[in-house]
Amino acid sequence: MVAAQPPVRPAWHAAEPDSAFVRLWLGFATARVCIGVALLLLLVIVKTLGSQPGVSGWLLGMCATYLLAALAVRLLVRPPRPGHAFDPQWVSSIGVDLLVFAALQLLQVGGIYYAPLFAVPVLMAAVLGSTVLALGTAAGAALLLLAEAWVLTLQVPGDLTQRFLQAGLTGIGFFALAFLAHQLALRLAREEEAGRASRRAATMQVQVNQLVIDTLTDGVLVVDPDGRVHAANPAARDLLFAPPAAPLQLDAEPAWEPLVEMARRTFAGGEAQMADIAIQRPGEAARQMYARTCLTAPQEPGGDSLCVVFLHDLREMEARLRTEKLAAMGRMSTAVAHEIRNPLAAISQANELLAEDLEQPAHRQLSAMVKQNAQRLQQIVEEILDVARVQHQAVNLSTPTLALDADVRGHCDDWIGQHRSAGRVQLALAAPGSAVWFEPDHLRRVLVNLLDNALRYASQREDAIQVATEGGEAPTLVVWSDGPGLDPAVEWHLFEPFFSSESRSSGLGLYICRQLCERHGASIGYRRGPAPAGDRRNGNAFFVAFRTAPPATATVAFARMAA
Structure with a gap:
């Protein structure tokens, strides 16, 4: 049986500093400050003009306190971790908004209708909070509006149905607003997590590509039509006698003229170029290399392509060819040594037998020369065969030290x-x-x-x-x-x-x-x-x-x- 996997938490449970939800929280906090300023100025104007009664000093103090509290939250409080259903910071923002807006709506200060202000805490709870907090905030706003309609009915008898209907419709609108905003926030969270995963994958791929390019023994240059080098791996800088980290311009060095000409032909004809070139600077030995170019696709419609130049050090290529030749020569030498060993042994034995019957010094000298050169050939044969033995002989791992x-x-x-x-x-x-x-x-x-x-x-x-x-x-x-x-x-x-x-x-x-x-x-x-x-x-x-x-x-x- 396959073990049950834990549920995937929304990406906004771990909001990062550059997260969209952090920017939304800062936007809501700024909006609360603006609402506090607008309410205070509006009530001060109404009280100054005296057009509407009921604007008392404690109401102005309440609005001023709300403004200071909103400003403190904006400046001093760090953005909370989104998605929480309840914590002290939500109480200090959403709860305070509901109480202040409910008090203003209940008292009808200045004859102003304050019910639309409830949209701010409802939206804040729906976007930054959980589903429970969003619907709970909408329910709280709806209940406060129904309570305000009931209190007004007790104070001023009138059309009870109209007042409760207006409060109920407004509450339903808050529920719909909370639900839709919360669904959009969930979608934003999924998109943000997908974008973050794609960015991590792209960053990892770029790092891997850069690591591969940097460790290549062949040089790689990326050149634009102006001759400016956008990227160069360490092998290319070494082949071109270029400093490790300085920006490169191909036409800045006369020694790099062959590369400039190859890149120019590549851009002009749109076809890959291949050539053997030599890079030589004053006081340095010339470096022979095989250069190959190709064009990349334009990064955007109508944009310029880039020329990628591959540089192969001919010394390395010759070394690889020499190694392959040596390997082939070794195999051939082993086969030849096997064939030579038996005739050589026969020659040595015949020479020993012949030396027993030789009496003249000149003949003995010639026999000694044959023996000496036969021993030399025997040593060469044994050394060649030793190479084969070393390559194929298994080492006894149980050998004691x-x-x-x-x-x-x-x-x-x-x-x-x-x-x-x-x-x-x-x-x-x-x-x-x-x-x-x-x-x-x-x-x-x-x-x-x-x-x-x-x-x-x-x-x-x-x-x-x-x-x-x-x-x-x-x-x-x-x-x-x-x-x-x-x-x-x-x-x-x-x-x-x-x-x-x-x-x-x-x-x-x-x-x-x-x-x-x-x-x-x-x-x-x-x-x-x-x-x-x-x-x-x-x-x-x-x-x-x-x-x-x-x-x-x-x-x-x-x-x-x-x-």
């Missing part, structure tokens, strides 16, 4: 023994109690790759290579070498596959390190800085920041990565 210092020391000792570099490598392990979540074999591969890379560029000093660890919430491994600094172009693509500054390298070592780190929730990076041992030499430092526990979403992340 390993002791960082102990594993790093063991792997470094093995590497030092293989490369006979005991004097060139210095260990500074300062995380004895740190346990990290990492496959031991994967950690060995990362550390060996970083040490091989450091050995390739380090000097011959005894402490040219330093391996350090640091504890804390995110334990860190640092492999530092005193080699020369990297070129900015090399540093930018350092961890990309098949990128290397050497012709004899496959460019896959650092890429494999990054893949292994990402699969374990760790991060790898590069910085140029001083040695971990504390001396002032600058060098190249590769650092790995580990996780101390497997991420909660590791299963999903690795499943996606394997797919």
Whole structure:
């Protein structure tokens, strides 16, 4: 069964400062002040002229008191929450109106008919109050008029039927007025709530659109026929060398002339324009970009359209194309490596067998060259296949955490023994109690790759290579070498596959390190800085920041990565 939903309350139960009902309340309060002024002036004039008896001082005082009370309500009282059936503020306004107008009508002061004044409290109750308050106020006004007719009949005998009929018809008119005004108020409340909901939806949509446009990597400009830019996202300002928040005028910068010409052709022909353009300012490198324009529909009949300019940085497009090419090259290289591995093994084995029967030094030298290049090819093949293994090998989430210092020391000792570099490598392990979540074999591969890379560029000093660890919430491994600094172009693509500054390298070592780190929730990076041992030499430092526990979403992340 579906649970019963609570009834929807009218929108005016929570009147806002800009609500139409607040403005109506202020209008009624102002009308009461005007009525008080008119009554006081009218009675003063009648008393001054002396044309009608019965205007006493206490009546003038009552009208003056009513005026002051109405003025105080208008100036000092805040608008109440509409829709209430009864509260002290309604008594201080509607109740006072009924009593004052009834007293004036009963006494017939100055021979004036005051019954139409009852329309003010009836309307106020019908528009701002509930149904009960509206009908109750109309009933009160009708009863007061009937009571006034009965009192007049007792004082001055006459046509009883005519007086009661007049009072009854007036009361019926008040009932009809209250009912119709209340229905109109309900409709206004529904329309106001619908308008408020539409405004909230429109505001939310505008905010979402603005957020999407601001986060786009492509530039977006909105230009009018005069060249004034109505909107520009941060990417467009960056591409145009424009300040972050200053207003833009396309024809104000000579460097933006290609965009001005494209916008002019778009407005003139009404068709989209596409072109490759270059934006260059003095002292800045030219930025190549692909620009595309289109016209919006006019905002009103006969109005002007706006030109939307989309700017695509060709560097980003080339980077995406390069990434796609690298991915395709990786798939092809893996397939080729599988095919090369078996013939290469046969060549190496045949060379070993042939080397056993060679006696001449020249022949042995040639056999050694074959062996050396075969080993190089074997290493390249293994690195290419490592990329495929890293991308498809599942990580064992139940792998226990390993002791960082102990594993790093063991792997470094093995590497030092293989490369006979005991004097060139210095260990500074300062995380004895740190346990990290990492496959031991994967950690060995990362550390060996970083040490091989450091050995390739380090000097011959005894402490040219330093391996350090640091504890804390995110334990860190640092492999530092005193080699020369990297070129900015090399540093930018350092961890990309098949990128290397050497012709004899496959460019896959650092890429494999990054893949292994990402699969374990760790991060790898590069910085140029001083040695971990504390001396002032600058060098190249590769650092790995580990996780101390497997991420909660590791299963999903690795499943996606394997797919």
